[in-house]
Amino acid sequence: MAPTQRPAADAASAPEEPDLHADAVVVGAGPVGLLLAAELRLGGADVLVLERLVEPTTESRASTLNARTLELLDSRGLLTAFGTLPHEPRGHFGGIPLDLAGPGPYAGQWKVPQTTTEARLAARAADSGVRVLRGHDVYGVTQGPGHVDLLARTPDGAATRIRARYAVAADGQDSTVRELLGADFPGQGAERELLRGDVAGIDIPDRRFERLDRGLAIAARRADGVTRVMVHVFGSPPSAAGSPDGAVGFATVADAWKRVTGEEIGHGTALWAGAFDDAARQLARYREGRVLFAGDAAHRHLPVGGQALNLGLQDAFNLGWKLAAALRAQDAGAPAFADALLDSYHAERHPAGHQVLTSVRAQALLLLGGPEVDPVRAVFEELIALPPARRHLAGEVSGLDTRYDLGGGHALTGGLLPHVPLSAPSATTTAALLRDGRGVLLDLTGDAAHGERLARALAPWADRVHHVRARATGPDAQRLAGVGAALVRPDGHVAWAAGPDPTPARTLAAARRALRRWFGPPPRGPR
Numbered sequence: 001m002a003p004t005q006r007p008a009a010d011a012a013s014a015p016e017e018p019d020l021h022a023d024a025v026v027v028g029a030g031p032v033g034l035l036l037a038a039e040l041r042l043g044g045a046d047v048l049v050l051e052r053l054v055e056p057t058t059e060s061r062a063s064t065l066n067a068r069t070l071e072l073l074d075s076r077g078l079l080t081a082f083g084t085l086p087h088e089p090r091g092h093f094g095g096i097p098l099d100l101a102g103p104g105p106y107a108g109q110w111k112v113p114q115t116t117t118e119a120r121l122a123a124r125a126a127d128s129g130v131r132v133l134r135g136h137d138v139y140g141v142t143q144g145p146g147h148v149d150l151l152a153r154t155p156d157g158a159a160t161r162i163r164a165r166y167a168v169a170a171d172g173q174d175s176t177v178r179e180l181l182g183a184d185f186p187g188q189g190a191e192r193e194l195l196r197g198d199v200a201g202i203d204i205p206d207r208r209f210e211r212l213d214r215g216l217a218i219a220a221r222r223a224d225g226v227t228r229v230m231v232h233v234f235g236s237p238p239s240a241a242g243s244p245d246g247a248v249g250f251a252t253v254a255d256a257w258k259r260v261t262g263e264e265i266g267h268g269t270a271l272w273a274g275a276f277d278d279a280a281r282q283l284a285r286y287r288e289g290r291v292l293f294a295g296d297a298a299h300r301h302l303p304v305g306g307q308a309l310n311l312g313l314q315d316a317f318n319l320g321w322k323l324a325a326a327l328r329a330q331d332a333g334a335p336a337f338a339d340a341l342l343d344s345y346h347a348e349r350h351p352a353g354h355q356v357l358t359s360v361r362a363q364a365l366l367l368l369g370g371p372e373v374d375p376v377r378a379v380f381e382e383l384i385a386l387p388p389a390r391r392h393l394a395g396e397v398s399g400l401d402t403r404y405d406l407g408g409g410h411a412l413t414g415g416l417l418p419h420v421p422l423s424a425p426s427a428t429t430t431a432a433l434l435r436d437g438r439g440v441l442l443d444l445t446g447d448a449a450h451g452e453r454l455a456r457a458l459a460p461w462a463d464r465v466h467h468v469r470a471r472a473t474g475p476d477a478q479r480l481a482g483v484g485a486a487l488v489r490p491d492g493h494v495a496w497a498a499g500p501d502p503t504p505a506r507t508l509a510a511a512r513r514a515l516r517r518w519f520g521p522p523p524r525g526p527r
Contacts, residue, residue, distance in 0.1 A: 014140065014151045018163035022048035022131075023327050025150055025164040027138055027177050029053070031114065031309060032295030033170035034121040034130075036316035041128035042076075042437040043324020043490075048162065049125070050152055052171075054135040056122070059272040060113035060198065063228070064306030068399030070106035071419055072317050075434040075492055081120045086111040091305055093393050094366025095209035095216070096380050100394045103479060104419040107398065114309065136160070141167070141180045141291065148290040165330075166323060168292045170312070175297035181288050187281030187300070187357075192368040193238040194302065196230045197253045197273035202265045204229075209367070215260035216368065226271060231256045234370035238277045248275040278302045278364040280357050286346040294319055299353040301360040304367065310399055311356050319345050321437055321490035325464075329520050337520045348404045359396050408510070410483075410497035417442075417488045418479035424470030433488065439465035439495075439519055440488040441511075444480060445502065446471060453503040454485055454511075460522030461515045487514050 024040050026033045029051035040047045065073075065085075073079050089108040091100045100108045125132065133154075140151030148167045152160050169177035178185060194216075204227065207219045218230040233256050239248060250270035257265050282299045286292060295312030303309065322345055326338035366377055383389040395401030406414040420430050427433045433440045441458050443451050451469055458467050465487070472480040485502035487495045496514035498507050516522075 014159040015161050017161070018149065019160045020048060020162045022046050022162070022164045023166070024048075024323060025050060025148075025162055025167045027051075027150070027167065027169050028171035028295075028297070029056070029122070029132055029134070030170065030172065030295070031118045031121050032312035032316050033168075034118065034125045034132075035313055036168060036170060036294060036320050037130040037132075038121065038125045038128045039316060039320020039437065040324050041125070041130055043321055043328070045324045045327050047130050048164070049130060049132040050136040050138055050150065050162065051132060051134045052137045052176075054155060056115070056118060058115060059274070060115040061196075061272075061274075062114040062117075062303060062306045062309035063111055064310075065110045065112050065117070066306065066310045066398045067100070067102065067104060067106040067108065068402065068416070069310045069313050070110055071104060071400075071416070071431060072314065072492065074106075074419075074429075075431040076124075076437070077432075077435050078120065078124060081123065082112065082116070091394075091397055092209060093384065093397060094304075094363035094377070094380070095211070096366065096377060096384060098384055098393055098397065099390060100398055102391070102394055102398055102400055103476065104400070106419070107394075107400075109306070117309070138171075138176050138180075141177055143289050143291070165327060166290050166292065168294055168319065168323070169297040170294045170316070171297055173296040173300040175293070177291065178283070178293065178297055181291060183288055183293070184284035185281050185300075186284060188279065188361075190238040190277035190279040192232065192236070192364065193275045193277040194230055194232050194368065195248065195253045195256050195273075195275045196228070197250055198226050198228050198271040199250070199265060199268040199273075200226050200271060202227055202268035204261075204263055204265065212260055215256070217257070217261050227268075229253065229257060229265065231260050232368050233259055234368075239275065249273055276303055278361070278368065280361050280364075282350070282353055282357055286350055287342060292319060292323070292342070292345065298349075299357060301357050302364045302367075304360055304363050305397055307356055307360060307397070311353060314352070314399060314402070315349050317491045318349050324437075325520065332520070332523070334520055341518075341520075352402055352404075355396070404493060406493075406495060408496055408514070410494075410499070412483060412486060412494045412497040415494055417486065417492050417494050418476065420472045420476045420479055421474040422470040423473050424468055426466075426468060427470070430488075431492075433466070433468055434490060434492060437490045439490055441465055441467045442486045442488060443467060443469045443484075444472065444486075445484045445500065450484070450501065450503045453508065457508045457511055458515070461519050463523070464519045465515065485511070487511060487518075489518055 023045040026037045026049045037047045091109050135155030136152040138152045142149045150162045210217045215233040221227045250273040253273050254266035280301045294315040322341045329338040403415045484500040486497040495518045
């Protein structure tokens with residue numbers, strides 16, 4: 001696939017032979033790229049991260065982690081590094097208050113500045129042995145038999161060529177890699193924008209989605225005295241929302257704030273200011289040969305409720321173990337399995353992204369629309385008061401309703417393994433089963449004979465999947481009622497499940513098919 005390069009002289013000056021090699025190169029050292037790189041290392045891949053910025057950004061854009069992301073971080077033992085997080089049991093849907101009560105220990109929203117999230121994930125990546133090259137600006141991408149080459153400018157202006165077996169673009173909504181490949185990125189353009197800033201030295205009332213005559217105003221004062229302000233002037237078109245050159249500055253934010261609220265904030269000190277628009281786009285394909293896309297490089301939408309960051313982190317969890325397993329499978333002479341596994345990334349995450357984009361587009365209308373949307377908001381307020389509607393929307397916002405179409409007849413298949421305390425020798429919760437990034441065959445039968453038959457069925461995959469005998473405990477144990485065994489992928493999704501007697505021949509055959517589908521052919525061939 002021919003690259004688009006800028007400028008042309010760079011192509012001529014690039015070395016013909018690679019200067020660096022890796023199993024996988026991740027472009028972008030934001031939270032999504034760093035988490036993905038750490039997941040790849042957990043799976044045994046040699047990983048290199050290229051980042052355009054010389055230093056990490058100080059702009060703390062997203063500030064919310066949802067329940068599903070907390071469960072994923074817990075499954076890798078990462079929550080300890082975050083310490084005690086501020087918790088909000090209520091969120092919103094398009095600015096309408098929404099109770100986020102739900103199953104598991106992390107229902108609600110958890111407030112974390114994006115700079116903190118990035119720093120914690122950077123530490124995780126470094127501890128894992130990930131190499132991060134900062135100040136490396138990618139300007140070319142070429143694909144060849146068995147490899148992809150990335151051309152980049154180093155901090156001293158030299159051209160370098162990096163060769164990998166695969167590359168992942170996690171370089172944001174203005175993705176350079178996406179542009180270079182000319183990837184199809186359909187959707188709708190921006191119609192409205194939300195101006196935002198973190199401002200020190202101002203004293204204004206906190207506001208939660210306050211709709212005034214002229215627009216929407218939001219203000220939240222943090223413990224360190226900095227106030228995050230967000231403002232939209234009803235009917236105003238986008239100016240330069242999301243402009244990478246910072247065209248939307250604090251003066252623009254302060255002027256809009258005064259127009260909407262009548263308050264002066266221009267005397268404050270802006271730590272960061274900018275804008276987000278309501279453009280909604282999604283890649284037609286999350287995979288272009290040996291290049292895959294994750295996070296904002298794959299989908300762009302208004303980052304309401306932190307859903308952009310959370311969606312991207314969940315992309316990384318889905319892709320990381322699959323790409324690492326695909327690399328191992330190719331080394332083991334199973335290229336067909338490797339391709340099928342990588343194709344499943346698009347098959348699963350594209351629908352998940354589409355669902356979020358649909359939800360966010362509806363929220364953008366409710367949030368940024370003028371008085372003309374007030375009747376619709378009134379109807380939504382009535383619906384949200386109904387328990388089934390509240391649960392449905394809370395599941396969407398929290399990410400806990402994510403389910404993949406994996407086939408199989410059990411209700412648990414394709415969904416998330418419920419977060420439940422366990423009585424087991426090796427783990428205290430279902431999340432703790434996944435610490436090392438391997439699959440798990442969770443045996444809940446409590447029957448030694450059943451357990452032995454399950455263990456024999458699993459034996460050819462024992463290097464890739466743990467067999468854990470356990471008993472669900474605590475008040476949430478009923479979430480696993482009627483489950484005798486479950487095969488769990490490294491990302492926490494259930495690949496196969498069976499009832500209290502999981503060992504009849506047909507059921508064991510289905511378990512083996514799921515093992516082969518998600519963990520590859522056994523080393524010694526089928527049993």
